[in-house]
Every structure is written in structure tokens, then in C-alpha cells.
Amino acid sequence: MTIDDGTRVDAAAAPAEQPEQAGSPEPAPWPRLRRRPRPVPLVLLLIVAKLELFRLLAFGVPGPVGIVADVAAAAALVGLIALLAPGPAMSPALWSLNAALSVFLVVAYLYFSYYQTLPTFTALHEADQAADLSESIAVLLTWWLLLFFVDLLLAPVVGWFLHGPRWLPPHGHRGWARVQRLGAMVVIGALVTTVVIRSGSDVRNEQYRAEEFGVLGYEADALVRALQPTPRLDLATAYDQVSELQASDHTTITDPTEAVGFGDAVGKNLIMVQLESLQEWVIGLEVEGQEVTPTLNELIGDSYYFPHHFQQVGKGNTVDAEWATNTSIYPIGDVAMSTGYGDRDIPSLPKLLRERGYVSETFNVNWASFWDHDKLFEAVGFDRWHEKDYFPGENFNVWGASDDVLYGRSLHRLLELRRSGAPFYVQLVTASGHGPYEVPSELNELRLPADLEGTLVGAFLQAQNYADRALGLFIDNLKTAGLWEESLFVAYGDHAGLNTEDTVEDVQSLDPDYTFLRRFNTPLVIHVPGQEASVEDKVAGELDILPTVANLLGISLAEERFVAFGVDLLNTDRHAMSVPYHAPTGTFVNDELMFVSGRGFGDGEAFAIDDGDRRSIDGLRTDYDYVLDLIDLSRAYVESLPKR
Known part of the structure; x- marks a missing residue:
């Protein structure tokens, strides 16, 4: 049997219709089959939750503007990864993104605690110094950081449960419908992120921009600034x-x-x-x-x-x-x-x-x-x-x-x-x-x-x-x-x-x-x-x-x-x-x-x-x-x- 997203399901997984016979006892009901949640909204929800946890630890209680900025940036990122990894590759790619972002947020928090500012891609220049700084960084560790990994630790158990015989594969979208749905996520998320960044483009305070833009928006802002022309001065004068x-x-x-x-x-x-x-x-x-x-x-x-x-x-x-x-x-x-x-x-x-x-x-x-x-x-x-x-x-x-x-x-x-x-x-x-x-x-x-x-x-x-x-x-x-x-x-x-x-x-x-x-x-x-x-x-x-x-x-x-x-x-x-x-x-x-x-x-x-x-x-x-x-x-x- 083929369901609407083209997935084949074993006929034994669903009850066959039987003609009613007079005087026969009523059959026992079959457990109702449910569809597994789609990976895109699930991973998006987890990433947004982690971004808000980071805000809470670094800046205090998140405000509405900050939450909107995080949701928009996360939607653009998740949608882009999903577009680039269609079909069977989508779920592993999204969960890899979730894991990578968890590691990044922990590193960003430790960096923020040490330097009072968020890291950007330029911090990669100093990655080889981390071992020498390990003792200084160790004093900044807190058990709250484990919360960034709770979903990853539970993922094997949840995955085993969701792939059991009582679950159907998630509804899928194929071809042009899939591109439209994910493309809309990317475009809308990118547009909202752009508006947020543009609203603070004249702000020189990096800490204010970090709090207003969020972690992902701040990285995008850093990239845009790095692409701008480098100022020059006439050395003679x-x-x-x-x-x-x-x-x-x-x-x-x-x-x-x-x-x-x-x-x-x-x-x-x-x-x-x-x-x-x-x-x-x-x-x-x-x-x-x-x-x-x-x-x-x-x-x-x-x-x-x-x-x-x-x-x-x-x-x-x-x-x-x-x-x-x-x-x-x-x-x-x-x-x-x-x-x-x-x-x-x-x-x-x-x-x-x-x-x-x-x-x-x-x-x-x-x-x-x-x-x-x-x-x-x-x-x-x-x-x-x-x-x-x-x-x-x-x-x-x-x-x-x-x-x-x-x-x-x-x-x-x-x-x-x-x-x-x-x-x-x-x-x-x-x-x-x-x-x-x-x-x-x-x-x-x-x-x-x-x-x-x-x-x-x-x-x-x-x-x-x-x-x-x-x-x-x-x-x-x-x-x-x-x-x-x-x-x-x-x-x-x-x-x-x-x-x-x-x-x-x-x-x-x-x-x-x-x-x-x-x-x-x-x-x-x-x-x-x-x-x-x-x-x-x-x-x-x-x-x-x-x-x-x-x-x-x-x-x-x-x-x-x-x-x-x-x-x-x-x-x-x-x-x-x-x-x-x-x-x-x-x-x-x-x-x-x-x-x-x-x-x-x-x-x-x-x-x-x-x-x-x-x-x-x-x-x-x-x-x-x-x-x-x-x-x-x-x-x-x-x-x-x-x-x-």
C-alpha cells in the first residue's frame, strides 16, 4: 500500500476490512496509527529553544524582539539546510545542524563569559590557543550548559520509539511543493533577519547588537561588515x-x-x-x-x-x-x-x-x-x-x-x-x-x-x-x-x-x-x-x-x-x-x-x-x-x- 507521500506501508500494519456477519462478536479495535513528526519543525523548535536558553544565560530574560530575531534566523538556517539535503539526507543533516549548533552555543557562552562579547568567524584564528586557555575557561563551566545537549542525549531513545510498528513515516512534500515550503522559510527568515540587522546598523555597541540580533543574527552581521570596504588613510598626511x-x-x-x-x-x-x-x-x-x-x-x-x-x-x-x-x-x-x-x-x-x-x-x-x-x-x-x-x-x-x-x-x-x-x-x-x-x-x-x-x-x-x-x-x-x-x-x-x-x-x-x-x-x-x-x-x-x-x-x-x-x-x-x-x-x-x-x-x-x-x-x-x-x-x- 502506498500513502500520499509515496511511502510504502506493509498491509499487515493496518487492519483489513471484514464483512460483518450476523451474530458474530464485535472485533477488538486496532491501535490508531500516528505519523512521526516531520524533522524540519521539530529541529527548528529545538534550535529556537536553545537560542532562548543562550539569551537567558548571557543577557537575561528574552524580550519579544529578540525572540522574533532568533526564530527568523533559525528558520532561514534550518530551511536552507533542508533545501540542500533533500530526501533521506534531510533528517541526518538537520540533526547534525542541531548538534553542531549546541556545541557552538556552549563555546559562544564560554567565550562571552571570558571576553564579554560574542565570538565571530574571526575567532577561528585563535582556535589553536584553546588548549593553553583551558584552565582559565574551566572556571566558567556551569551545569546549565548541559541543557544544550539534553535532546541529543535522548535522541536515540526517542528515535527508537518513533520508528516502532505503530508509527507511520511523516507526511512529506515532494518536488515543487517542498521547494516552495522550504524556500518560503528561508526567504521570510532572511528578510526578517535583514530588517533586524538594518535597524541596528548604526549602533557601535557590539554588546547591544549581540543582544538585539541574537547569536545567529550577530554572525550574519559580522559577515556583512567583513565584506564592506576596508578604510584607508593617506600615510603621508x-x-x-x-x-x-x-x-x-x-x-x-x-x-x-x-x-x-x-x-x-x-x-x-x-x-x-x-x-x-x-x-x-x-x-x-x-x-x-x-x-x-x-x-x-x-x-x-x-x-x-x-x-x-x-x-x-x-x-x-x-x-x-x-x-x-x-x-x-x-x-x-x-x-x-x-x-x-x-x-x-x-x-x-x-x-x-x-x-x-x-x-x-x-x-x-x-x-x-x-x-x-x-x-x-x-x-x-x-x-x-x-x-x-x-x-x-x-x-x-x-x-x-x-x-x-x-x-x-x-x-x-x-x-x-x-x-x-x-x-x-x-x-x-x-x-x-x-x-x-x-x-x-x-x-x-x-x-x-x-x-x-x-x-x-x-x-x-x-x-x-x-x-x-x-x-x-x-x-x-x-x-x-x-x-x-x-x-x-x-x-x-x-x-x-x-x-x-x-x-x-x-x-x-x-x-x-x-x-x-x-x-x-x-x-x-x-x-x-x-x-x-x-x-x-x-x-x-x-x-x-x-x-x-x-x-x-x-x-x-x-x-x-x-x-x-x-x-x-x-x-x-x-x-x-x-x-x-x-x-x-x-x-x-x-x-x-x-x-x-x-x-x-x-x-x-x-x-x-x-x-x-x-x-x-x-x-x-x-x-x-x-x-x-x-x-x-x-x-x-x-x-x-x-x-x-
């Missing part, structure tokens, strides 16, 4: 364009005869230490009567100290901090700068110093291939770099040598460089302060309050205390070797270490003014031999380190016509600067406030950078427009730099 824009926001003294601190460290070595995950609230903090950072506290006593220094990293985090300090160019955000632009000829601090006879080297305890550091080192012009195998000895994390090993091994090289007679610039990138903060118990010296024992914040404090003690030993050895008085010394935190809101309450038990936004606040200390202490209340960022260091070393960026998107902190009256990527585009800080962008400026919020109190956004529009123009100009500049 780049310095003038950047200087003119910066002059609209602030005033900088560029005349070497008038600039504060110009040449105060001329001819000195430059030692720059990047302190992993160190946040400013730890500086000066005492726990149970013990200083968490005694070394930095003492160093601040005879240095320039910038308590309002903020991270300016993109997706590359640590490697982007190295990029920012060596180039004074904003990270793009959607790709680590070492990966996306490591093939360019980049104007940089090492190249500026090379022209003045300096040798430049960098020390990184991981392999240089990690996050494409080797491409960055070559792009910015380091003469030599030292990686994991240069640091034999104890290490207690996946990144590489512990800080005391890094400093001890590096000191030998610094002494070799001094014997060569040439001044040197070295950048040391530490790793012991990196999550998940598992410092061996014998190295933990802080006595923590009982309520912080076994917490992430407690482990963070122990890691930063160890890192500070190792730094202190390094500085003592520099003094003993006579290198301290011969060197300009810079230390700064690269990016936030506590990136989840559930850590805020524990931090507030130590610093009541702490807010989640203050995680972007990382310390900056600059020591010039023989100087007195100077606490600088102006806002600072990683892009400002190069111009400030250049001024102290007696290098006039104006005379060099060097394009820097940061400012000389000692000679600029005030400025506004972007906090990119980990905060919505348009987020900035000035000397008093942090502004967090909403859909645009009008629905944004402002907070005092000292205590986090909410403030009015009145008068901030000029800074907002300036920061957006500056990061656009920075992107156009780096896109225009020639490849090596």
Missing part, C-alpha cells in the same frame, strides 16, 4: 590628520624646550615590565595587616604613579597590551593584533630606539607562537626575543616559567647587554599573575580572611602577592648590579584579572568602592632615576606609555612625525580615551568619569572613576564623538600600513 583630531580634544606641549621631563632619562636603558592581570585596587591594599603589593607600594614612593590607568586591549588581551605599549595604536578588537596585523611594517618604540643605537629584546615565558607573538615581535622590530625554552626551572602554570625564574634568567641577559656597551630596551612579560591563580601553597604568604579562603578573589590576591615579591627581588638585583640607576623603569598591569561579576562582592569586602567597571583600571608606574614621588591624577592608558617614555628619553615624536594615538601624559592637560573591546564601542574615560555606551550616546551611562557613583552624561557628547573618530582613524591607519 596621517600625522597631520591625527594631530588635528587630538588638538580638538586636548593640548599637548610638543616643544622639547618647554616639555616637562623631556630628556630626563636620555641615554638610559629602558626596562618595561608587564604585570599579568594586575588591577589597581590591589595597590596599597592591606589584608589582615599585610601589604598585598609591598614592592609596588615602595616604588610609587619615588616614581610617577598613574592610579587612573586603564587597559586598552582587544581580543588578544596580553599580546594586545604588548602591541599597545610598543605602537600606541588601538587594537582593532575582533582579532588579536599579532594575528591580524603581524605581517605589517609597524612604526614602533623598538624602531625609534634603534635609530638611537639601542638594542631591543623581549622576554616571554610562553612559546613565541602563542597568540602569534613571533609575528608581533618581528612587526615591531625587536632585535631578539626569548621564549619558553630560555627559562629552565620551576613553573606552576601552563604559561611557562614562574616570575622569579623569568626575572633571574633575564637579569643574566641584561648584564650581557650592558657589557656590549649599547643601551638597551627590554620588555618582560610576566605570567604568574594569570588565572586560574594556582600558586603552590608553600609560596602563599598572605593570611586571608576566612571568607576569602578557597575563593577566586583569595587566589587572585595570593598570585598578585607572589608576583609582587618576585618583582621586588628583581629590583633589588638590578640595584645590586648597578642597573637600577642606569635605567628608566616602567611597570603596568596589562588587563583585568577578575572578569566575572560574581567576584565583585568579595572584592567589595576589601574595597567598598569597587565596581565591576573598575576591573579595567590597572596600575602604571614610571620610575626615573633620582626623581621624587608624583601621583598623577589624570587618566592614562596603555597607548600613552610610548609617547610618555619617548619624552623622558629625549625623543620628540612631533619632530619625528611619529603617529601615536596615545598622549604624552606629562605634557597633556587632559584627554579622553577609549576602553575598547571588553566594553561597548564608544565607552571612554576622561579625568573624572567613565562613560559606557548604550545603543548610542543618549542612552549611555556615566560613572565616577573614583567611587563608581552614577553621574550625569551632560557635557560628555564631545568626548564621545572624539573617541569614536579617533578609533576609526586608528583602524584606518593600521589597515593602510604596508606589509613587510
Whole structure:
């Protein structure tokens, strides 16, 4: 027997009609046969449910617009797969799509929790780094993520039940009717998705677009943006364009005869230490009567100290901090700068110093291939770099040598460089302060309050205390070797270490003014031999380190016509600067406030950078427009730099 979709059914599966006979007993009723559900609506329903679960975990309770956006994008995707896999291939293709999307949503949630933004296809560039990040990612796992796989775990049981003898195959559509039905799904879903994306096309806030468009819509939006023409800048006039824009926001003294601190460290070595995950609230903090950072506290006593220094990293985090300090160019955000632009000829601090006879080297305890550091080192012009195998000895994390090993091994090289007679610039990138903060118990010296024992914040404090003690030993050895008085010394935190809101309450038990936004606040200390202490209340960022260091070393960026998107902190009256990527585009800080962008400026919020109190956004529009123009100009500049 053939049913309406052409499927043959065994006649024994259905009761045959029998003529009624007088006096014969009434036959027992046969169980009613049902048709299995069609795979398209079933898979569509499951995918939409998972998209809403993702919304709930990442953004909170879904709104009607978000639900419509998810249904439309899912319908377009499911319909397209069904069209491309007709007949017997349809069901396996749709269930494979369901499984793949489940994996993607879990990865996207972990990525969102780590970076506070959704991944796009550009994240594939960093897929090979996942193993090294596994310990940091593990702390983000939650049992809720298993809900994305419940249907897949039950699928074999449900499939066996639905293919039993009491079920008929699902109704099917053949030929043109099938194409019409699925084609309508694709077209309508794509049109609605397009309308949603177009409605937010002028929104710079990636987090807002992610929440409004949904996971699938956000991926489509990223693809559309990637296909748009890349902005370009005339390199011959780049310095003038950047200087003119910066002059609209602030005033900088560029005349070497008038600039504060110009040449105060001329001819000195430059030692720059990047302190992993160190946040400013730890500086000066005492726990149970013990200083968490005694070394930095003492160093601040005879240095320039910038308590309002903020991270300016993109997706590359640590490697982007190295990029920012060596180039004074904003990270793009959607790709680590070492990966996306490591093939360019980049104007940089090492190249500026090379022209003045300096040798430049960098020390990184991981392999240089990690996050494409080797491409960055070559792009910015380091003469030599030292990686994991240069640091034999104890290490207690996946990144590489512990800080005391890094400093001890590096000191030998610094002494070799001094014997060569040439001044040197070295950048040391530490790793012991990196999550998940598992410092061996014998190295933990802080006595923590009982309520912080076994917490992430407690482990963070122990890691930063160890890192500070190792730094202190390094500085003592520099003094003993006579290198301290011969060197300009810079230390700064690269990016936030506590990136989840559930850590805020524990931090507030130590610093009541702490807010989640203050995680972007990382310390900056600059020591010039023989100087007195100077606490600088102006806002600072990683892009400002190069111009400030250049001024102290007696290098006039104006005379060099060097394009820097940061400012000389000692000679600029005030400025506004972007906090990119980990905060919505348009987020900035000035000397008093942090502004967090909403859909645009009008629905944004402002907070005092000292205590986090909410403030009015009145008068901030000029800074907002300036920061957006500056990061656009920075992107156009780096896109225009020639490849090596």
C-alpha cells in the first residue's frame, strides 16, 4: 500500500476490512496509527529553544524582539539546510545542524563569559590557543550548559520509539511543493533577519547588537561588515590628520624646550615590565595587616604613579597590551593584533630606539607562537626575543616559567647587554599573575580572611602577592648590579584579572568602592632615576606609555612625525580615551568619569572613576564623538600600513 507521500506501508500494519456477519462478536479495535513528526519543525523548535536558553544565560530574560530575531534566523538556517539535503539526507543533516549548533552555543557562552562579547568567524584564528586557555575557561563551566545537549542525549531513545510498528513515516512534500515550503522559510527568515540587522546598523555597541540580533543574527552581521570596504588613510598626511583630531580634544606641549621631563632619562636603558592581570585596587591594599603589593607600594614612593590607568586591549588581551605599549595604536578588537596585523611594517618604540643605537629584546615565558607573538615581535622590530625554552626551572602554570625564574634568567641577559656597551630596551612579560591563580601553597604568604579562603578573589590576591615579591627581588638585583640607576623603569598591569561579576562582592569586602567597571583600571608606574614621588591624577592608558617614555628619553615624536594615538601624559592637560573591546564601542574615560555606551550616546551611562557613583552624561557628547573618530582613524591607519 502506498500513502500520499509515496511511502510504502506493509498491509499487515493496518487492519483489513471484514464483512460483518450476523451474530458474530464485535472485533477488538486496532491501535490508531500516528505519523512521526516531520524533522524540519521539530529541529527548528529545538534550535529556537536553545537560542532562548543562550539569551537567558548571557543577557537575561528574552524580550519579544529578540525572540522574533532568533526564530527568523533559525528558520532561514534550518530551511536552507533542508533545501540542500533533500530526501533521506534531510533528517541526518538537520540533526547534525542541531548538534553542531549546541556545541557552538556552549563555546559562544564560554567565550562571552571570558571576553564579554560574542565570538565571530574571526575567532577561528585563535582556535589553536584553546588548549593553553583551558584552565582559565574551566572556571566558567556551569551545569546549565548541559541543557544544550539534553535532546541529543535522548535522541536515540526517542528515535527508537518513533520508528516502532505503530508509527507511520511523516507526511512529506515532494518536488515543487517542498521547494516552495522550504524556500518560503528561508526567504521570510532572511528578510526578517535583514530588517533586524538594518535597524541596528548604526549602533557601535557590539554588546547591544549581540543582544538585539541574537547569536545567529550577530554572525550574519559580522559577515556583512567583513565584506564592506576596508578604510584607508593617506600615510603621508596621517600625522597631520591625527594631530588635528587630538588638538580638538586636548593640548599637548610638543616643544622639547618647554616639555616637562623631556630628556630626563636620555641615554638610559629602558626596562618595561608587564604585570599579568594586575588591577589597581590591589595597590596599597592591606589584608589582615599585610601589604598585598609591598614592592609596588615602595616604588610609587619615588616614581610617577598613574592610579587612573586603564587597559586598552582587544581580543588578544596580553599580546594586545604588548602591541599597545610598543605602537600606541588601538587594537582593532575582533582579532588579536599579532594575528591580524603581524605581517605589517609597524612604526614602533623598538624602531625609534634603534635609530638611537639601542638594542631591543623581549622576554616571554610562553612559546613565541602563542597568540602569534613571533609575528608581533618581528612587526615591531625587536632585535631578539626569548621564549619558553630560555627559562629552565620551576613553573606552576601552563604559561611557562614562574616570575622569579623569568626575572633571574633575564637579569643574566641584561648584564650581557650592558657589557656590549649599547643601551638597551627590554620588555618582560610576566605570567604568574594569570588565572586560574594556582600558586603552590608553600609560596602563599598572605593570611586571608576566612571568607576569602578557597575563593577566586583569595587566589587572585595570593598570585598578585607572589608576583609582587618576585618583582621586588628583581629590583633589588638590578640595584645590586648597578642597573637600577642606569635605567628608566616602567611597570603596568596589562588587563583585568577578575572578569566575572560574581567576584565583585568579595572584592567589595576589601574595597567598598569597587565596581565591576573598575576591573579595567590597572596600575602604571614610571620610575626615573633620582626623581621624587608624583601621583598623577589624570587618566592614562596603555597607548600613552610610548609617547610618555619617548619624552623622558629625549625623543620628540612631533619632530619625528611619529603617529601615536596615545598622549604624552606629562605634557597633556587632559584627554579622553577609549576602553575598547571588553566594553561597548564608544565607552571612554576622561579625568573624572567613565562613560559606557548604550545603543548610542543618549542612552549611555556615566560613572565616577573614583567611587563608581552614577553621574550625569551632560557635557560628555564631545568626548564621545572624539573617541569614536579617533578609533576609526586608528583602524584606518593600521589597515593602510604596508606589509613587510
